[in-house]
Amino acid sequence: MQNGEMIMTDFFAGLEGVPASKSGVSFIDGEKGILEYRGIRIEELVKKSSFIEVAYLLIFGKLPTKRQLDKFDSDIRFHRRIKYRIVDLMKTLPERGHPMDALQATVAALGMFYPAKEISDEETNYWSIVRLIAKLPTIVAAFARMRYGDEAVRPRDDLNHTENFLYMLTETPPDPYMAKVLDTSLILHAEHTMNASTFSGLVTASTLADPYTVVSSAIGTLTGPLHGGANERTVEMLREIGDVGKVKDYIEEKLKKKEKIMGMGHRVYKTYDPRARVLKDIANKMQKRYKDITLLEIAERIEKVSSENLKEKKIYPNVDFYSGIIYDRMGIETDLFTCVFAMSRVAGWLAHWLEQLSNNRIFRPSAIYVGKHNLNYKPLKNRR
Ligand SMILES: CC(C)(COP(=O)(O)OP(=O)(O)OC[C@H]1O[C@@H](n2cnc3c(N)ncnc32)[C@H](O)[C@@H]1OP(=O)(O)O)[C@@H](O)C(=O)NCCC(=O)NCCS
Structure with missing residues (x-):
């Protein structure tokens, strides 16, 4: 200990293998190739569940009853719409900007439209969760259309989560087969233990920032080509x-x-x-x-x-x-792929956010100083 700070001399680049939290959200066995959400294998979830049910499972820790699922699903359907001022805000973004940047900026702004700083209030947190899951697809689809000068398509309450997203992108009723495939893909991307974006969201959460800020920092981290951006780069490579x-x-x-x-x-x-x-x-x-x-x-x-x-x-x-x-x-454009990833991973981010709040301590790791000491200040005129 030095000045109350524990000094560890081992350094693990990328924090490889260093636990950053205790978590019951998901489990990976990297040698056997196993991934479980709340103890259930993903292969079983893709066969039997839906993305909305999986989001509930991850966030609230257990499979919902029929009543709980119906309520969660209908709350999400009801909160898909975005206020016209949010649409106006998105129209001011550069149409050639990356959709992930537009998504991150808009999600950060959502926190101003739906104040959610009272993170000790369960009810406030529930509605933040519902809004984030509901509105991310609407924001992505709206930006995808508005950048070409088209109007955003209003969500349809009668369509399920993925049918509605594909409908908002194209303004045509989607092929149910495609919507089902997309739902499966959202299940598979929903959570993945302590990955970079989840860690980034957790660091933000540990400061007791609101969930919109937490999710927007996670979205920013997901953007990079070594993380969520890799699916875009893969298709670009295949085309090349x-x-x-x-x-x-x-x-x-x-x-x-x-x-x-x-x-x-x-x-x-x-x-x-x-x-x-x-x-x-x-x-x-x-x-x-x-x-x-x-x-x-x-x-x-x-x-x-x-x-x-x-x-x-x-x-x-x-x-x-x-x-x-x-x-x-x-028919989803390549630069929207990472946004689709975010529409899914938001479930995992929110699950970890709630878990962090239940036993919070602000993240404040240390760094091994490798710089110099006791240098003299050189006047500007003497510097080269
Ligand atoms: C995912 C990833 C960042 C993991 O990185 P990591 O755990 O730090 O692994 P490293 O980058 O240290 O790689 C270890 C070794 O495997 C090699 N390697 C890792 N991923 C590779 C890849 N995609 N292609 C070729 N070689 C690869 C590295 O060159 C390194 O070789 P070396 O020991 O001879 O130097 C890395 O595999 C990668 O960049 N993949 C491509 C991007 C991607 O698909 N990201 C999405 C992840 S879900």
């Missing part, structure tokens, strides 16, 4: 390759230059990411149905070539590898 015959040279060239293959590798999984397994299966089923997903063949070849080269390092496809291909076939 363009032809299955070019895969081998492209990948080997990249590896020679020590560049990362997007959508591959994971800090925790040292085997196949279980989410990628489900998404790969879905992509193959979609291909059987539509027979026009050219990017899938390229992706599968990349997986093969990469596994030949990277097996020793235990690098396998992660969740971002196949999700982009699926969104692309749905």
Whole structure:
């Protein structure tokens, strides 16, 4: 101890393996490729549940009763609309700006429209949770349309969460098959233990900031290409390759230059990411149905070539590898992929936010000082 501060001399870059919280929200076994939400395997949830039910499970800690689920679902449907001043605010954002930046800015502003600083009040927190889950898709779809000069499409209460999102994007009733696939993808992206965006949200939460601020900082962290941004980069890479015959040279060239293959590798999984397994299966089923997903063949070849080269390092496809291909076939624009990720991960962020509040201590880690001491101040005129 020094000045009341515990001094640890071991340093773990990226805090690898250092626990930042005790959590009951989700569990990963990175060696066996297992992911559980509140103790339930994701493979079971994608078969039997829906994104809204999974969000409830994550946030409130147990599966809802029929009455609880109906209420949560109808509260979310009711709060999908965004105030015209929020729409006006979004219209002032640059139309060429990245949709994730628009989403982050708008979510931060939501906290001014719906004051939620009373975070000790359960009722206030419930409505913040409902609003955030309900409004994120509306904001994403509104920005996606308004940047081309189109009007935002009003949400429809009669459609479920993913049907409504696809409807707001296109103004046409969605194919129920596509809406179901999107719902499955949202379940798979909803939570993933102490990832970078969740950690960033938790640090913000630990200062007792309001949930809109917590979620907006998490959205900012999700933007980066090493995190949520990887699904966009993966599809861009697939398009850049363009032809299955070019895969081998492209990948080997990249590896020679020590560049990362997007959508591959994971800090925790040292085997196949279980989410990628489900998404790969879905992509193959979609291909059987539509027979026009050219990017899938390229992706599968990349997986093969990469596994030949990277097996020793235990690098396998992660969740971002196949999700982009699926969104692309749905007609979702590439720069919206990470926003779709945020629409889902908001459930996990909120679950961790509530967990943090239940036993809060402000995050204040230390740093190992590697700078100099006792230097003299050099006058400006003497500096070069
Ligand atoms: C996810 C990721 C950030 C994890 O990083 P990490 O745990 O810090 O792992 P490292 O970057 O230290 O990689 C360990 C080794 O595997 C290699 N590696 C990791 N991911 C790789 C990838 N996608 N392509 C090629 N090599 C990769 C590294 O080059 C390194 O090799 P080295 O030991 O010879 O230097 C990393 O795998 C990555 O950048 N992936 C691509 C981006 C991505 O898909 N992100 C989404 C994650 S869900």
